[in-house]
């Protein structure tokens with residue numbers, strides 16, 4: 255079965271008051287994310303070795319393979335964006351208790367967690383992603399990846415939350431001010447309830 259855009263839990267205008275306008279969602283979800291899904295389906299159609307595999311299985315199968323870079327980029331981007339949409343919420347920004355306790359245990363304070371996340375997101379040179387992961391050690395960690403790379407491919411841990419820092423994620427709302435986009439995202443959009451649900 256062909257891959258498809260995930261259904262969003264909110265309308266394209268639902269995040270507007272929180273700093274991500276409808277135009278951003280129309281373009282980012284409707285055009286950018288769709289183009290990755292369309293390209294991925296094109297690769298799968300032509301490559302029997304990819305058929306019948308889940309998205310995660312495809313990412314693992316093609317990671318590091320020079321002749322499958324196109325598959326990796328589009329599969330990774332489909333997975334990353336699907337997690338990003340779940341990492342956003344019109345009720346975002348509020349930390350639930352269990353995650354807050356774990357963040358304080360592992361980062362020292364909520365402010366230190368946000369500072370570390372912002373540092374990763376703003377120091378990612380060019381296109382990429384910032385992540386909150388549950389590392390194999392059992393501790394929370396912040397990581398960043400380039401382009402379509404992600405924690406499935408690099409083994410950094412279980413992804414709990416991600417922020418897209420490609421320019422298309424913030425240029426309509428924040429122009430070139432990536433730090434302002436990330437600060438606003440952490441404070442008003444990040445779906446910490448979703449992140450907590452993935453803690454297990």
Ligand code: MN3
Pocket residue numbers: 282286335418420422423
């Ligand atoms: Mn994007």
